[in-house]
Amino acid sequence: MKPVLLALTFLSEEHRAQMAEVFEVIYAADAPSAAAAIAQHGPRVRVALTIGAIGLSPAQIEALPALTLICVLGAGYENVAVDHAKARGIVVATGAGTNDDCVADHTWGLLIAAQRRILPLDKATRAGVWRTALPLPPNVSHKRLGIIGLGTIGKKIAQRALGFEIEVGYHNRSARTDVPYRYFADVAALAEWADFLVIATPGGAGTKHLVNAAVLNALGPRGVVVNIARGSVIDTAALAAALREGRIAAAGLDVYESEPAPPAELLDLDNVVLTPHVAGWSPEAVQNSVDRFMQNARRHLAGEAPVTPL
Missing domain, CATH: 3.40.50.720 (NAD(P)-binding Rossmann-like Domain)
Structure with a gap:
C-alpha cells in the first residue's frame, strides 16, 4: 500500500x-x-x-x-x-x-524594467510616441546594489550584478565571512548607500515591514526597490506613498501583501512593475x-x- x-x-x-x-x-x-x-x-x-x-x-x-x-x-x-x-x-x-537561478534571473528582469522604464516606454511606443518626446531612462550599470538577505538567492543576485559593474552591499543579521561585499548592520544605512534595494530575506514576523517609510526615504528619489522575497517585508501603504510623491523612483514587485489579489494601491502607477509571484517559476x-x-x-x-x- x-x-x-x-x-x-x-x-x-x-x-x-x-x-x-x-x-x-x-x-x-x-x-x-x-x-x-x-x-x-x-x-x-x-x-x-x-x-x-x-x-x-x-x-x-x-x-x-x-x-x-x-x-x-x-x-x-x-x-x-x-x-x-x-x-x-x-x-x-x-x-x-x-529555484535560486530562476529567482535571481527574475530579480534582474524586474530591476532592469523598473530602472529603464520598460513598461512606460512600451506603452508610449505603441501609442506612436518617439524617443525625443520622452524622458531619458537612467543606466543600470555602475550603480550600487543593496541586498537585504544575502542567502543563497541573494548571493546569486549579487553574482549577476558583477556583469553590470555594480558595487554590492548587503544587510544580514550578521556579516558573512565568505563574500567580498560591504556589510551594513542597519537596513536604513544600506538603503541610504544604495541606488537599488533588493529584498531577498525570509518572510515572517521578524521581517514584517522591515522596509518602511524611513527606509524608502533613505533610498531616495532616484532609488529603485525590488521585492522577490515575501510581500510582508515591504509596508505597501508606505511604498505607494513614496512612489506617488517621488520619494523613490520606481519599484519591481513579484510579491505583495495582498496576494493572490493584486496590490490595489499600486495598480494605477506607471513606475511599478508587477508580476504574480512567479520569480521562482520556470x-x-x-x-x-x-x-x-x-x-x-x-x-x-x-x-x-x-x-x-x-
Whole structure:
C-alpha cells in the first residue's frame, strides 16, 4: 500500500502523476479543499507537501496524527508551524536551492524594467510616441546594489550584478565571512548607500515591514526597490506613498501583501512593475523543486535524512 501524501499547493497533472508513482496523492490546493481533505483523510496522511505562503498550522498538524514529514516546495517556510512539528517528532524539509537561478534571473528582469522604464516606454511606443518626446531612462550599470538577505538567492543576485559593474552591499543579521561585499548592520544605512534595494530575506514576523517609510526615504528619489522575497517585508501603504510623491523612483514587485489579489494601491502607477509571484517559476525550476521533494520523501520513507532538512 502506498503512503498517503497530502498536497496543499498547486501541482500540474504531470507532477501529480510523478508523485503518484510513490504516493496515494490527496490533492487539495485551496483552503476549502484542504479542510475537507484533512477531515476525510487526516488519520491516513504520512507526508504533507506545501509552500511557505500556504504553510501548515498547528491545528492542521494535530489533525494529521500519522504525519511524519512536512516538505515545502522552494526555500520559504514562514507559515509552517516548524516548532510544533518538531515537538511532535515530524521532520521538516525544504526545496532550498532548487529555484535560486530562476529567482535571481527574475530579480534582474524586474530591476532592469523598473530602472529603464520598460513598461512606460512600451506603452508610449505603441501609442506612436518617439524617443525625443520622452524622458531619458537612467543606466543600470555602475550603480550600487543593496541586498537585504544575502542567502543563497541573494548571493546569486549579487553574482549577476558583477556583469553590470555594480558595487554590492548587503544587510544580514550578521556579516558573512565568505563574500567580498560591504556589510551594513542597519537596513536604513544600506538603503541610504544604495541606488537599488533588493529584498531577498525570509518572510515572517521578524521581517514584517522591515522596509518602511524611513527606509524608502533613505533610498531616495532616484532609488529603485525590488521585492522577490515575501510581500510582508515591504509596508505597501508606505511604498505607494513614496512612489506617488517621488520619494523613490520606481519599484519591481513579484510579491505583495495582498496576494493572490493584486496590490490595489499600486495598480494605477506607471513606475511599478508587477508580476504574480512567479520569480521562482520556470519549467526547469519547478521540476527541480518537485524532484527535490521526491528525493526528500524517498529518503525519509527509507529511514534516511532528507537532502535539505530544516
